[in-house]
């Protein structure tokens with residue numbers, strides 16, 4: 615089966631991040647034909663400055679190219695004050711700037727979140743979906759993986775051990791696989 619290249623970004627730069635643990639579980643559970651590459655460059659990304667017509671900072675240009683090349687973008691977001699963290703907002707804004715290669719235009723995106731609280735980062739995830747759609751992305755998930763009370767599901771080693779979230783992740787990847795296959799069978803006019 616043809617590989618599906620997934621590029622994964624987590625919006626937390628915190629040591630011991632619950633969302634990073636979730637991202638690693640998503641990588642582990644994806645299985646064939648997905649190949650999930652985890653990105654760790656958040657700390658290098660400068661604040662967005664609406665650059666247009668000027669060269670992007672090198673790290674941003676590389677990120678835009680990599681996202682443009684990916685079949686699927688996986689974004690895993692913490693929730694801070696019912697919103698997404700600033701570093702992730704910067705990344706999404708950089709990716710959304712209207713210059714070639716338009717990394718988010720038509721890009722299939724999968725969203726996940728985790729929080730120690732009840733709603734599992736659902737508010738942040740909904741906001742992130744709105745932001746991405748503004749840049750033309752195709753959001754494939756609908757709060758399918760929003761891990762509430764995450765400290766019950768992620769152990770001290772940072773491993774997602776909770777059976778329910780693990781099943782939800784596996785089921786989401788199956789739906790994504792079906793969607794990607796359907797998209798690939800559509801012959802452009």
Ligand SMILES: Cc1cc2nc3c(=O)[nH]c(=O)nc-3n(C[C@H](O)[C@H](O)[C@H](O)COP(=O)(O)O)c2cc1C
Nearest residue numbers: 626628631632633634692693694695696729731735
């Ligand atoms: C300033 C601040 C605001 C927060 N606001 C929320 C919130 O609105 N909703 C929520 O579920 N958790 C909230 N939290 C808790 C975070 O979800 C929690 O710290 C989580 O572990 C952060 O993600 P990480 O572990 O991946 O870094 C907040 C935490 C901080 C520090």
